[in-house]
Structures are given as C-alpha cells and as structure tokens.
Amino acid sequence: MQHKQTVMIIDDDEIHLYTAKGLLSSDQIEVVTHQGSFGATTQLKHVRPDLLLLDVNMPALSGAKLAEIVKPLCREMNTAIFFYSSNDEDTLRTLVATNEVQGYICKGDIAALRNKVHDYLAAMRNGADRVSGN
Incomplete structure (x- = not known):
C-alpha cells in the first residue's frame, strides 16, 4: 500500500x-x-504536509506574510508552498517570484x-526535486 500524501x-x-x-480528498x-492565519504554524508543525495551499488574501496576516514566516519550516519538512487565491494570474506569478514559493x-x-495538486504530488512520489506549479 502506498503512503498517503497530505x-x-x-x-x-x-x-x-x-x-x-x-x-482533493481521496x-x-x-x-x-x-x-x-493565527495558529497556522503550530498546525503546520503537527501535520507536516507534503503540500501547503495558502490563501493570499487573509485579513490581519496575509498569505504572503505567512509564507515568509513558514518558509524555513517548510524547507526543513520538504513541504511545497503554493498560493491558492482569487487574484489574477499576473499578480500571482509576481507573488510566487517575490516570495520564492513553488507555485500558485x-x-x-x-x-x-485537482490537476496541479495531483501532478505535484505524483512528481514528489516519483522523486522529482522541484516541480513548477505554474
């Protein structure tokens, strides 16, 4: 049986x-x-996901700011960060490049x-180091 990805x-x-x-559940x-945003770092440490989908437009602490906070932890856990947002694609591409996350x-x-999450997780299973989410 294959390991369930998170x-x-x-x-x-x-x-x-x-x-x-x-x-996405399967x-x-x-x-x-x-x-x-609040309490997210603690939850992230507990869950240790393979992929983190992070909303950009959250009040108080934006997804971009939260990404900066959790990026070192995500690197340590080998967790990819994707922005998940209703912003237009040009804005998201800029945010991805500026914040050095894996995709949007x-x-x-x-x-x-569905496709991007499944493709990224499949690439992880197959040993790819880094997969572009764009």
Whole structure:
C-alpha cells in the first residue's frame, strides 16, 4: 500500500476550505484545513504536509506574510508552498517570484486545483526535486 500524501489548506474562507477538501480528498490524499492565519504554524508543525495551499488574501496576516514566516519550516519538512487565491494570474506569478514559493493555483478553477495538486504530488512520489506549479 502506498503512503498517503497530505495537503494542508490555510484559508480564512470556510466555504473554500470545505470545497477544496471535498475536491482533493481521496484514498491517496489526506486534506487538512486550517481557518485563518493565527495558529497556522503550530498546525503546520503537527501535520507536516507534503503540500501547503495558502490563501493570499487573509485579513490581519496575509498569505504572503505567512509564507515568509513558514518558509524555513517548510524547507526543513520538504513541504511545497503554493498560493491558492482569487487574484489574477499576473499578480500571482509576481507573488510566487517575490516570495520564492513553488507555485500558485487560482481559486474557482476546479480542474486546475485537482490537476496541479495531483501532478505535484505524483512528481514528489516519483522523486522529482522541484516541480513548477505554474
């Protein structure tokens, strides 16, 4: 039996968390959600996901700021960070480059959410060092 990979989603929107969890959960993927920025680092340390989907537009502490905080921990745990946002693609590409995270996924594009997450996790299983999420 193959190891179940874990995706953690941090978002302030409960509906997006619920929807994304439903779309991604499977026999091969466990999805853990966390609402909002606060307490996310503690949860991240506990979960140790393979992939972190991080909403950019959260109040108080944005996803970009949170990415800066958790990036060293994610490197240590070999966890990829993808921004998961309703921002336009040009803005997301800039945020990815500026924050040196692995990629982005646009909210609302269900096919892209499934495909990019599955492709990234499959590449991890196959030993790829780094996979572009763009």
